[in-house]
Amino acid sequence: MYVHTKLVLSLTQIDLLFWIYLSVMKKKITIKDIAKVANVSIGTVDRVIHKRGKVSEKALQKVNAALEELNYKANPLARSLKNNVIYTIAILIPDPEKDPYWLPCRKGIEEVILEYEAFDVDISVHFFDPSKPKSFVQKGMELIAKNPNAFLFVPLFERESDRLLQALSKKDIVKATFNSLPRNHVDQHVGQDLYLSGRVGAKLIYDFVQPASKIAVIHIDEAFNNAIHMQQKEEGFKSFFKEMAPGHHIHTKIVDTQHIQKTLSVFIRENQINMFFVTTSKTYEVARTLESLDMEGTIVGYDLLPENLSYLKKGGIQFLIHQAPGLQASLSLKSLVEKLLFDKESSKKQLLPIEIINSENVESYP
Amino acid sequence: MYVHTKLVLSLTQIDLLFWIYLSVMKKKITIKDIAKVANVSIGTVDRVIHKRGKVSEKALQKVNAALEELNYKANPLARSLKNNVIYTIAILIPDPEKDPYWLPCRKGIEEVILEYEAFDVDISVHFFDPSKPKSFVQKGMELIAKNPNAFLFVPLFERESDRLLQALSKKDIVKATFNSLPRNHVDQHVGQDLYLSGRVGAKLIYDFVQPASKIAVIHIDEAFNNAIHMQQKEEGFKSFFKEMAPGHHIHTKIVDTQHIQKTLSVFIRENQINMFFVTTSKTYEVARTLESLDMEGTIVGYDLLPENLSYLKKGGIQFLIHQAPGLQASLSLKSLVEKLLFDKESSKKQLLPIEIINSENVESYP
DNA sequence: TAAAAAAATGTGTACGTACACACTAAATTA
DNA sequence: TAATTTAGTGTGTACGTACACATTTTTTTA
Missing domain, CATH: 3.40.50.2300 (Response regulator)
Structure with missing residues (x-):
């Protein structure tokens, strides 16, 4: 109602009819329509839209009114063209x-x-x-x-x-x-919330945790991989366990791809680890080591590399978190x-x- | 090399130079460029592109050659405009x-x-x-x-x-x-592969299964909900268990929202069910029933409704499958x-x- | 060989926006 | 009051494509 009144006051009879026509017909509003309704040239409308000045106060108001009433949206195609x-x-x-x-x-x-x-x-x-x-x-x-x-x-x-x-x-x-x-x-x-992603890994592992479980966070190739990435994941992981199982100790191990099998084997046996959260896409390395040791364990890691998928299907890896690169x-x-x-x-x-x-x-x- | 030779044979010296210019400069190829290279008017090029005939064999070949050499792609913006x-x-x-x-x-x-x-x-x-x-x-x-x-x-x-x-x-x-x-x-x-989604639910539950576990598939409101939906999920669910634990019996129960609490309570107590795969978004109904019975159980269901989320966070529901409507x-x-x-x-x-x-x-x- | 018909080709305009330029009206100066 | 400046306004063209129409060229017929 308000809209109509305002228009009746500010526009001539013919413009009003044209406005009604535009509103009823399914038609996109163009700069030309605005010009017609405001009773000015398209040049003036253009100057108003782009705020390039050289427009009289009267014209500016008429154009702005029309722009708003007709809800003008510039055609991005024409603009880009x-x-x-x-x-x-x-x-x-x-x-x-x-x-x-x-x-x-x-x-x-x-x-x-x-x-x-x-x-x-x-x-x-x-x-x-x-x-x-x-x-x-x-x-x-x-x-x-x-x-x-x-x-x-x-x-x-x-x-x-x-x-x-x-x-x-x-x-x-x-x-x-x-x-x-x-x-x-x-x-x-x-990107992804890496801290939260660490918590997700923690929850997935936590579901399987027994009182006797030994849990470790494994970082592979921290040297030239994204160190902050891994840190944030570890923090998220630990924060979850701190909340849910404060007593449970979480081991942490940084390993190099170089002598990974050997280093890991020693670490796993020494600490009796049976649950692993691996912070990188090289998760399959842990699964492979466990396999070679002929041990069972729960592994949660990252990314859908072919090697990881193979272990996922065989059961060597329980869950993978997908970073969707x-x-x-x-x-x-x-x-x-x-x-x-x-x-x-x-x-x-x-x-x-x-x-x-x-x-x-x-x-x-x- | 082949490309060059062909062009040298089919185009004049000047056209060739223009072609080189077009290839070197970062410039989008337009219908105009094609016309210039093929030495015809844009009208002819247009007729070739839209296969509207009225083009001589010679012109057709020249235009087609230019079209291919310059890898012409119509500007979708101009076209749409x-x-x-x-x-x-x-x-x-x-x-x-x-x-x-x-x-x-x-x-x-x-x-x-x-x-x-x-x-x-x-x-x-x-x-x-x-x-x-x-x-x-x-x-x-x-x-x-x-x-x-x-x-x-x-x-x-x-x-x-x-x-x-x-x-x-x-x-x-x-x-x-x-x-x-x-x-x-x-x-x-x-959409989503519903059969596979049933298998996913099965795997999630399977991870928690003990020899004594009693598993049930619950359909809620099959009457006016999408019956095929639920069926396919159930099939997927059962196929997984058939493969992984052939001996394990899977109960099935169809319930109405009307007297859901009562019906479910009876069903759960009679069959000692403690693991549930709920095929609809009303998963929270099962969680609520279990809560009211003061029982523990594993529930896997569908969709991120506020009620479901509340139980998910409280631990009443383990996993939800997101259908991302x-x-x-x-x-x-x-x-x-x-x-x-x-x-x-x-x-x-x-x-x-x-x-x-x-x-x-x-x-x-x- | 000229005239008519048919085939091939080129030109002009529109889509909606943006901007340069030309123009008219009002305001200022002489 | 005429001349000049300046504010305000309108027109024309380009972007790339599509299509109607005009024009040219070739072929057919008389």
């Missing part, structure tokens, strides 16, 4: 050849590239050696030097990431990360593209659900 | 007021509607009473009579769905479903919109992963 620039996105991730964990990640990215092939974006993927922080910085700097519109990367190393972020900040390049969250500010992030990559890339192309805003920080995988539901994952 | 029709999508889902299971579904749809507000689509949501097949058919027929471009619905009732699908087939309306899969053909479907709805609607707007093709049948929820990872779900 007119815009006519090709956005470049540079992506830097660990080399999947060096660590197969990143394979689904590359695959996810390639799918998105194909999906937006026909649009005005130029996406390129680059790799660094996950065991060499230097290669990360070097590649990163190279890419930044080319001034892409956005830079998406996995901040595996804290200090080195800071350097890249600093370089990026000077250049007005959109900063986006996934998998790990760097200390410094980024414009967009997709592929989904993380494709989601972050997609939001980046849509931000640039249609300036669609999505939440800065997106935390993906922590997915529990057992021998059965694994079949439902692609 | 030119197209200039408003697509209508009618959605029919069970009334969330009648069954709260459908609340996230409505929410998911509303989010997508907002997301595409500025685009040329007109999406409307309508509800039917999940306990009244007639209301489903009636509402459905009404919507179909309005000739939307696409019709997305939850085929809760088999026979009634067939009727709607028949009506749809006559009218060239895109048919899409989610949650349940109807017997007859649809153009698009998003909201995600199913938004995913199917999104693909529908993108299909109409940009004729982007996505796979006809999309099966979502079966997600296992416990008291911890539930926090990571929105």
Whole structure:
């Protein structure tokens, strides 16, 4: 009612009829319609929308009224078409050849590239050696030097990431990360709550715990893997047990892939461990060791690597927590593209659900 | 190399230079570029692309060559802009007021509607009473009579769905479903593998099974809920136990919400059941009954209803299987919109992963 | 060989937005 | 009051595609 009254007062009879026509017919409101209703030219409407001044107070009010009454939304297609620039996105991730964990990640990215092939974006993927922080910085700097519109990367190393972020900040390049969250500010992030993921692992193990159970958190390759990652998971894990079974001691062991079998065997036998929370995708190493020792045990670990899946199906691993690297990559890339192309805003920080995988539901994952 | 040779033979010197320029510069190939390289007008290129004939053999070959060499991809934005029709999508889902299971579904749809507000689509949501097949058919027929471009619905009732699908087939309306899969053909479907989901439930329970355990599958409200749904889950559940513990007898019980507490109490006491696989979102009813009987037990059920979550956190329910109705709805609607707007093709049948929820990872779900 | 018919090709316009430029009206100055 | 500045407004064009229509070229027929 209010709406009508206001219009009757501010618009002529004919404009009112046109307004009713627009509201009744299923038709998208264009800048032209606004111009007609406000009885000005589209140029004036355009100046109002973009706040470029040179508009009389009277016209401004009429246009703003029409804009609001008709709930005008600019057509993103026409806007993007007119815009006519090709956005470049540079992506830097660990080399999947060096660590197969990143394979689904590359695959996810390639799918998105194909999906937006026909649009005005130029996406390129680059790799660094996950065991060499230097290669990360070097590649990163190279890419930044080319001034892409956005830079998406996995901040595996804290200090080195800071350097890249600093370089990026000077250049007005959109900063986006996934998998790990760097200390410094980024414009967009997709990841998982690692602390919570540790608690999930704890709960899964806790369900099987007996008074005599011996529990250990195993970190593999802490040296050149993401140390903070593992720490946060461990903290989450321990916090759960502190709440639910305060008396239960949790062992912690850091091992190297080098002599992993030997080191682990000794550790397991010495401490009589029969329940394991493995904080990395190399969970299969623990299962393999247990197998070689001909021992039974409960193992909860991370990620759907082929080796892990094999043990999951055989029963050597009870549960895997899925970090969905592929989904993380494709989601972050997609939001980046849509931000640039249609300036669609999505939440800065997106935390993906922590997915529990057992021998059965694994079949439902692609 | 081959590519070059072919071009040298088929194009003039100047065209070749232009081709090199196009390849080197980061620039999207337009119909105009093709016309220039093939040395014809854009009209001719257009006729070739749309196979509208009236093109000489020579021109056709030149254009096709250029199209392929330059890997032309039509700009979906310009195409959609030119197209200039408003697509209508009618959605029919069970009334969330009648069954709260459908609340996230409505929410998911509303989010997508907002997301595409500025685009040329007109999406409307309508509800039917999940306990009244007639209301489903009636509402459905009404919507179909309005000739939307696409019709997305939850085929809760088999026979009634067939009727709607028949009506749809006559009218060239895109048919899409989610949650349940109807017997007859649809153009698009998003759902879950229910048989597998039954197996997942089985595995979760199996991990806790003792020789003395008594296991039951509980169906609640089979009468007006989706009977096939429940059957498939039960089959999956039993198939797992047949494989892993052939001797173990699985009880089955169908109960009505009416006198559920009483019926269940009797059933549980008579059969000494202590492990439950509940095939519907009313899992909390079993937990409540067990609570009132002051008994302990293992319960695995479905869906993140507030009542279920409360028992999950208290420990009355061990695991919930998440059918993600909201995600199913938004995913199917999104693909529908993108299909109409940009004729982007996505796979006809999309099966979502079966997600296992416990008291911890539930926090990571929105 | 000219005229007519048919085939092939090119041109112009629209979609909705954005922006440069041209123009008109009002305000200021001489 | 005329000349000039300035505020306000309108017009035209481009983005890339699609399609109607106009134009040119080739083929057929008289």
